Amino acid sequence: MTKVHLSGVRKSFGSFTAIEHLELTIESGEFVVLLGPSGCGKTTMLRMIAGLEEPSAGSILLDGADVSNTPVQERNVGMVFQRAALFPHMTVEKNILFGLSVRGRPRGEMREKLEEMLEIVQLHDFRHRFPAQLSGGQMQRVAIARTLITEPSVLMMDEPLAGLDTKLRATMRRFIRDVQKRLRLTTIFVTHDQAEAMELADRIAVIFDGRLAQYAPPDLLYKRPSCMAVADFMGVSNIFPGTLVAKNRVESAFGQLRVDEQPRCPLGATVSLMLRAEAIDLHEHKEDTRFQAIEGRIVERDFLGASVVYTLECGATRIAVSEPSRRLLDVGRTVWLDIAPESVWLLSH
Amino acid sequence: MSSPIPPPNSAPRLFQPAQAAGRRPALGLALTLTPIAFVLVLLFGGAMLLAVLQSLGFAPWFGVNTFPSLTYFKALWASQFFWISVGLTLYYATASTMIALVLAIPLALALTKAFPGRGLYDYIYKLPLMIPYLVGIALAVLMLGNGGILSRLAAYVGLIDDPGQFPAILKTHYGWGIITVYVWKQTPFMTLAIYAVLLGVDRNTEEAAAVLGASPRAIFFRVTLPQILPGIVSSSLICFAFNMGAFEAPLILGGGFPDTLPVIAWRYFNDADYTLQLQGMAAVVSMGIISGVLLFAYLAAYRRYEMMIGRV
Ligand SMILES: Nc1ncnc2c1ncn2[C@@H]1O[C@H](COP(=O)(O)OP(=O)(O)O)[C@@H](O)[C@H]1O
Numbered sequence: 001m002t003k004v005h006l007s008g009v010r011k012s013f014g015s016f017t018a019i020e021h022l023e024l025t026i027e028s029g030e031f032v033v034l035l036g037p038s039g040c041g042k043t044t045m046l047r048m049i050a051g052l053e054e055p056s057a058g059s060i061l062l063d064g065a066d067v068s069n070t071p072v073q074e075r076n077v078g079m080v081f082q083r084a085a086l087f088p089h090m091t092v093e094k095n096i097l098f099g100l101s102v103r104g105r106p107r108g109e110m111r112e113k114l115e116e117m118l119e120i121v122q123l124h125d126f127r128h129r130f131p132a133q134l135s136g137g138q139m140q141r142v143a144i145a146r147t148l149i150t151e152p153s154v155l156m157m158d159e160p161l162a163g164l165d166t167k168l169r170a171t172m173r174r175f176i177r178d179v180q181k182r183l184r185l186t187t188i189f190v191t192h193d194q195a196e197a198m199e200l201a202d203r204i205a206v207i208f209d210g211r212l213a214q215y216a217p218p219d220l221l222y223k224r225p226s227c228m229a230v231a232d233f234m235g236v237s238n239i240f241p242g243t244l245v246a247k248n249r250v251e252s253a254f255g256q257l258r259v260d261e262q263p264r265c266p267l268g269a270t271v272s273l274m275l276r277a278e279a280i281d282l283h284e285h286k287e288d289t290r291f292q293a294i295e296g297r298i299v300e301r302d303f304l305g306a307s308v309v310y311t312l313e314c315g316a317t318r319i320a321v322s323e324p325s326r327r328l329l330d331v332g333r334t335v336w337l338d339i340a341p342e343s344v345w346l347l348s349h
Numbered sequence: 350m351s352s353p354i355p356p357p358n359s360a361p362r363l364f365q366p367a368q369a370a371g372r373r374p375a376l377g378l379a380l381t382l383t384p385i386a387f388v389l390v391l392l393f394g395g396a397m398l399l400a401v402l403q404s405l406g407f408a409p410w411f412g413v414n415t416f417p418s419l420t421y422f423k424a425l426w427a428s429q430f431f432w433i434s435v436g437l438t439l440y441y442a443t444a445s446t447m448i449a450l451v452l453a454i455p456l457a458l459a460l461t462k463a464f465p466g467r468g469l470y471d472y473i474y475k476l477p478l479m480i481p482y483l484v485g486i487a488l489a490v491l492m493l494g495n496g497g498i499l500s501r502l503a504a505y506v507g508l509i510d511d512p513g514q515f516p517a518i519l520k521t522h523y524g525w526g527i528i529t530v531y532v533w534k535q536t537p538f539m540t541l542a543i544y545a546v547l548l549g550v551d552r553n554t555e556e557a558a559a560v561l562g563a564s565p566r567a568i569f570f571r572v573t574l575p576q577i578l579p580g581i582v583s584s585s586l587i588c589f590a591f592n593m594g595a596f597e598a599p600l601i602l603g604g605g606f607p608d609t610l611p612v613i614a615w616r617y618f619n620d621a622d623y624t625l626q627l628q629g630m631a632a633v634v635s636m637g638i639i640s641g642v643l644l645f646a647y648l649a650a651y652r653r654y655e656m657m658i659g660r661v
């Protein structure tokens with residue numbers, strides 16, 4: 001359990017700046033996900049914490065101690081690489097034992113810990129296999145066991161599930177989350193998949209172009225994105241222009257909408273109005289609406305199994321609404337949209 | 350360290366199903382390869398058979414036919430100089446292969462990194478590959494000989510009083526000249542072969558090892574080296590076999606009698622008495638046996654290793 005702090009970290013490759021002045025604290029025992037599109041600098045950040053890459057400026061602190069000049073071997077961090085990077089010429093056992101073996105640990109201790117690790121990752125039956133004889137999920141489990149056996153102060157994982165199929169990813173996510181909770185390991189997990197990030201993280205750090213765009217727990221990030229880019233990346237479907245005409249009233253294409261007080265936006269400001277598709281209720285009768293009723297016509301219906309997404313036309317604008325698929329409304333019919341003031345999120349420009 | 354190595358057939362073999370399913374294509378492949386195999390067998394097998402027959406006294410076209418007799422082998426093997434020759438041949442071949450290997454591995458590793466002057470380096474190290482052995486030998490004479498550039502330079506700088514005092518590099522049985530030429534010519538080849546294998550190695554394995562606490566030394570010996578072994582084995586095999594049989598360098602740069610085996614054979618072949626060709630064949634066949642046995646043992650050991658690490 002170690003607290004990680006990146007203080008003013010910058011990283012340049014030649015004239016290209018991959019990371020720009022990064023301030024980031026990961027509390028001890030916390031599960032933080034670095035989320036961002038490919039090429040935004042996630043891997044570079046992990047490599048700097050591991051000591052595989054040297055920051056061009058700033059420092060990296062583990063439990064308050066500056067490790068910027070500590071060689072990679074002595075940092076005692078763990079890193080799971082994207083393509084597992086198992087040693088192809090060693091069996092599962094020897095892969096897992098590598099970290100202890102290079103430390104010259106006694107044989108008895110190694111045996112004991114090996115069994116413990118095989119138990120955690122459930123690979124008893126595969127102990128004598130070589131990496132080429134394992135599936136993608138098994139390889140990642142070996143990589144995780146190989147890392148955990150050295151009892152790292154921080155566990156870092158670089159898109160460990162990127163190559164796996166959907167079902168296996170779900171299983172592996174649960175597995176990683178369980179292991180992390182059980183060992184209470186400070187964990188930094190990298191992904192470009194926002195659903196994965198939300199499922200795993202205590203806090204998500206959204207990175208764009210080497211800059212920290214927002215650092216917040218998943219629900220907050222989802223409901224209260226700090227900028228358009230984050231909103232877009234988190235998959236907010238409805239974003240409309242508007243003007244704040246009163247403390248809690250915004251003028252938009254749907255007429256005036258009541259919103260919660262928005263201390264961050266000045267009166268009269270041009271804003272972007274964000275409406276999450278599942279925060280809007282659809283009613284067949286206007287009398288059933290509780291907050292503000294907007295008339296709309298269903299022009300499209302996408303059935304997704306558990307939920308159904310409608311595209312509605314309200315005057316000249318289109319809006320997406322999703323609701324549980326318990327009931328299905330027909331395309332072409334007119335319905336009433338009900339928008340709760342607290343579900344509207346404004347971003348000023 | 351941990352548990353004993355599993356017997357190689359205990360692990361399920363990945364390629365078995367494909368093999369079983371692919372019986373028909375395998376037959377087609379065998380048919381396609383038949384003409385090539387035919388040429389190989391005829392050209393090499395035929396000549397080899399003839400060489401063995403001659404070494405056993407079969408050469409009616411020279412008016413000699415004592416077949417089968419071991420006279421020529423006995424004459425050769427009974428001489429203590431023959432065994433010195435064998436030793437010299439093995440020494441030149443082994444030493445130059447080892448030195449070239451020790452140079453080639455760090456060079457190949459360096460080639461995967463970016464550094465200033467990398468482009469130029471890329472050209473320069475390949476240069477010896479494009480220059481014939483004989484040119485290399487001539488260069489060695491010019492550079493390393495007693496009247497060569499190095500000796501003059503040493504005299505000029507004042508390390509020695511006279512170029513004649515320069516230590517003998519050529520024409521000694523230490524074979525510095527021979528080894529220099531082989532190393533100079535073969536290091537680039539080995540570098541290239543190892544580099545090619547290195548390109549297929551996941552370099553993240555080395556970084557993973559470092560993060561797991563392995564020192565640079567441990568990373569090299571336990572992670573990198575085992576993964577580039579195929580390149581090392583194939584290139585050292587080729588160089589060793591060539592060095593065993595090459596005769597220009599030992600002939601020109603060597604210390605004279607006792608010569609290496611190829612030079613002995615060459616002298617017999619070149620003799621005015623053409624019936625000595627049979628004696629030469631015995632030398633050639635002896636050389637083939639020695640080199641064949643050694644290389645076979647080398648390959649067998651490597652194969653055992655491959656099985657141990659589950660690659661075969
Ligand atoms: N060794 C390097 N040399 C030059 N540029 C690099 C190097 N490593 C990464 N980069 C660049 O830095 C940026 C961030 O890379 P990376 O951290 O791998 O992104 P991510 O993991 O988020 O996809 C990319 O634009 C990449 O091209």
Ligand SMILES: [Mg+2]
Pocket residue numbers: 039042043044158
């Ligand atoms: Mg990456």
